[in-house]
Amino acid sequence: MGIYKTEPLKCWGKAKELRLGVYEGIKKARDNGTMIVAGGTESAIALPAGFDMDFLGGEPYGASCAFAGIQDPSWNRGLMEASEAASYPRDMCAYMRIGIGSLLSDKFVFGGKYPVPTFNLQTHICDTHGKWYQIMSDIEGVPYNCVDYVPYEWETENESEESKRLKRVYMKDQMLDVIDWMEKVSGKKFDDEKFINAVNWECESTSLWAQCCMVNQAIPAVMDEKMMYSLYIIAVLMRQQKAAVEFYKVLLDELKDRAARGIAAFENEKFRMIHDSQPPWHNLQIFRYLEQFGAVSIGAHYSFSLSGGWAYDKEQDKYLPAKAPKEAGVTLKTREEACDWYSEWLLAYQTLLRSLRYSGRGKHKRIQDIIDNWKIDGMMIHLNRGCEGTAVGQMELRRYLADRGIPALTYEGNLADVREFDLERTIDKIDTFMETVGLTKIAK
Amino acid sequence: MITAGADVGSKTVKVVILKDGKIAGKGIAIAGLEAEGAWENAWADALKEAGISRNDINKTVATGARLKEVKGFDEEMSMVTADAMAMHKLNPEIKTVLDVGAEEGRAIKVDKDGKVSDFAVNEKCAAGAGAFMEAMSRAMQVSIEQFGEEALKSTANLPINAQCAVFAESEVVSLVHEETPRPDICKAVCDGVSDRLASMARRVVVEPKVAFVGGAAKGMGLRRSLKEALELTEVYFPDDIEFVAAYGCALKAAE
Numbered sequence: 058m059g060i061y062k063t064e065p066l067k068c069w070g071k072a073k074e075l076r077l078g079v080y081e082g083i084k085k086a087r088d089n090g091t092m093i094v095a096g097g098t099e100s101a102i103a104l105p106a107g108f109d110m111d112f113l114g115g116e117p118y119g120a121s122c123a124f125a126g127i128q129d130p131s132w133n134r135g136l137m138e139a140s141e142a143a144s145y146p147r148d149m150c151a152y153m154r155i156g157i158g159s160l161l162s163d164k165f166v167f168g169g170k171y172p173v174p175t176f177n178l179q180t181h182i183c184d185t186h187g188k189w190y191q192i193m194s195d196i197e198g199v200p201y202n203c204v205d206y207v208p209y210e211w212e213t214e215n216e217s218e219e220s221k222r223l224k225r226v227y228m229k230d231q232m233l234d235v236i237d238w239m240e241k242v243s244g245k246k247f248d249d250e251k252f253i254n255a256v257n258w259e260c261e262s263t264s265l266w267a268q269c270c271m272v273n274q275a276i277p278a279v280m281d282e283k284m285m286y287s288l289y290i291i292a293v294l295m296r297q298q299k300a301a302v303e304f305y306k307v308l309l310d311e312l313k314d315r316a317a318r319g320i321a322a323f324e325n326e327k328f329r330m331i332h333d334s335q336p337p338w339h340n341l342q343i344f345r346y347l348e349q350f351g352a353v354s355i356g357a358h359y360s361f362s363l364s365g366g367w368a369y370d371k372e373q374d375k376y377l378p379a380k381a382p383k384e385a386g387v388t389l390k391t392r393e394e395a396c397d398w399y400s401e402w403l404l405a406y407q408t409l410l411r412s413l414r415y416s417g418r419g420k421h422k423r424i425q426d427i428i429d430n431w432k433i434d435g436m437m438i439h440l441n442r443g444c445e446g447t448a449v450g451q452m453e454l455r456r457y458l459a460d461r462g463i464p465a466l467t468y469e470g471n472l473a474d475v476r477e478f479d480l481e482r483t484i485d486k487i488d489t490f491m492e493t494v495g496l497t498k499i500a501k
Numbered sequence: 502m503i504t505a506g507a508d509v510g511s512k513t514v515k516v517v518i519l520k521d522g523k524i525a526g527k528g529i530a531i532a533g534l535e536a537e538g539a540w541e542n543a544w545a546d547a548l549k550e551a552g553i554s555r556n557d558i559n560k561t562v563a564t565g566a567r568l569k570e571v572k573g574f575d576e577e578m579s580m581v582t583a584d585a586m587a588m589h590k591l592n593p594e595i596k597t598v599l600d601v602g603a604e605e606g607r608a609i610k611v612d613k614d615g616k617v618s619d620f621a622v623n624e625k626c627a628a629g630a631g632a633f634m635e636a637m638s639r640a641m642q643v644s645i646e647q648f649g650e651e652a653l654k655s656t657a658n659l660p661i662n663a664q665c666a667v668f669a670e671s672e673v674v675s676l677v678h679e680e681t682p683r684p685d686i687c688k689a690v691c692d693g694v695s696d697r698l699a700s701m702a703r704r705v706v707v708e709p710k711v712a713f714v715g716g717a718a719k720g721m722g723l724r725r726s727l728k729e730a731l732e733l734t735e736v737y738f739p740d741d742i743e744f745v746a747a748y749g750c751a752l753k754a755a756e
Contacts, residue, residue: 452704459610459619459706467621467704485566486622489579493617 211419
């Protein structure tokens with residue numbers, strides 16, 4: 058008998074249905090020859106929504122391959138080896154390598170051949186992202202474009218309003234250019250109304266996910282991090298769609314209800330942790346292993362903010378869900394207005410992407426905000442060889458935590474390449490960490 | 502009360518027997534591909550020195566990377582906690598422990614009660630571990646003990662790659678081809694490994710007094726380099742430096 062009551066999420070099945078529906082749509086489009094757009098999933102995916110299209114996002118696709126590799130290693134080791142055989146080295150982004158391997162092997166993890174898109178559209182959120190789909194396009198023989206992305210600095214840096222304005226205009230102008238380019242390379246007419254709707258829905262769904270994360274401040278937490286991976290993915294894959302907004306409204310209500318009734322994600326929650334960077338998708342059991350000690354990871358800067366809309370509130374000195382256009386009293390009427398608002402949203406409120414560029418004080422402040430407001434007892438840092446972006450500043454963060462006496466555990470691995478993860482050593486480190494914070498395994 | 506502690510390491514197995522809180526016997530044996538034989542040999546030596554039989558032991562606590570390969574202990578504990586307990590007993594003023602074993606290096610922060618307040622372990626890279634030092638001593642065609650003595654003869658500062666043991670080894674080969682004096686190469690290796698260890702140690706914030714333990718800590722060259730890398734005036738090196746974790750286990754068994 059646990060300390061808290063627990064029960065499954067009612068909308069779990071819906072999340073699975075939506076997630077698989079995205080890939081079913083891509084398969085259908087591939088088989089019917091209708092429009093597919095591919096690129097990093099953190100690109101401006103509302104932009105191609107001005108067309109009828111299905112979007113294939115490289116990062117969640119890479120995670121799916123890594124996960125599928127648990128049952129069938131050809132989806133993990135096999136695809137990595139295929140990209141290495143084509144001379145792509147092991148120190149590159151693991152999502153990129155697994156994606157290139159999938160394309161070169163002409164295998165789609167959800168069935169059939171790899172779906173070649175009409176064009177690739179990327180956002181330059183990190184150095185690999187800029188290059189990744191250029192290479193994919195070269196191999197596929199399809200057009201490629203990339204929106205340069207220079208996010209606002211963290212609030213700790215006091216960036217001037219003029220600097221922000223210039224960044225916003227720069228991004229908006231690129232978006233407008235990209236719309237013309239997409240029309241040219243696809244030969245299809247861009248529908249402004251569809252685009253404006255997509256911007257509204259993207260802002261609303263990502264804000265709603267942030268609101269869901271806020272509910273997790275409750276003790277006991279209503280979601281654990283492993284659960285979050287199956288929930289935030291809706292925003293990652295299809296945040297520009299109305300179905301995502303509807304899903305998060307239902308989820309938010311359910312989470313609030315769970316919090317009110319004291320329903321826990323994990324019945325023996327004693328020690329609340331957060332994680333840093335993407336997890337090793339091929340070995341998610343480490344999160345269940347924590348539970349043997351009464352510890353539970355209840356979130357991460359990554360899980361909260363990847364496709365999450367967070368705004369810094371100066372008065373309260375904390376991060377809160379950002380206001381979508383409707384909530385902010387703004388009606389987007391034109392393509393230009395939508396591009397302008399969308400630029401602001403991505404530059405100001407997509408805080409995870411900020412930490413791919415800028416390490417140090419800003420990220421520390423955000424982590425401290427999570428530690429304080431989500432009542433965190435310790436942190437687990439994945440020294441992730443597979444993502445140079447999220448690895449930015451990890452050792453600075455480790456030192457920051459050490460200086461403040463916040464227990465932290467580091468473990469080395471790779472988000473998608475199972476060959477760079479040692480489960481035995483990681484378990485050993487978790488055991489040692491638990492011993493140092495005075496936790497022993499709960500008797501069964 | 503008679504208790505025992507064992508450290509089943511990657512390269513050696515160490516056993517310490519405590520009789521009423523004092524060390525009565527110690528045994529160490531090199532583990533090859535199978536740790537079980539070394540486990541028995543280390544036990545035999547320790548029991549012989551203590552003049553007792555295995556049945557006289559009230560409790561045995563064990564630790565180490567290859568613990569799963571052996572049987573015959575009552576409880577297990579982590580290397581990190583074992584080191585902290587041992588060092589606190591040996592010198593309660595110790596606040597930071599650096600333990601360099603064959604395959605792993607650890608930095609441990611110890612609080613005033615001897616509990617671990619933080620720790621860091623080197624990751625998959627072999628640089629910063631004893632096995633790398635041994636490989637380099639083979640490359641220099643000297644014993645690991647002579648390797649340290651050679652390093653002490655040098656005052657040169659030759660930077661070598663401290664991040665990767667494989668790259669470091671190829672740099673050593675280049676230095677040999679350039680006819681660099683052996684003492685200078687030995688010192689360069691000690692400095693490189695020390696830089697790696699020092700950066701790991703800084704993750705937990707190094708606070709004096711610092712103790713340096715583990716098999717690699719026997720090397721005089723590495724001792725000097727590490728002291729310089731951490732800008733320390735004083736480092737504590739306990740007697741029986743390889744037995745520290747096993748001693749910590751024996752103390753735990755006696756609790």
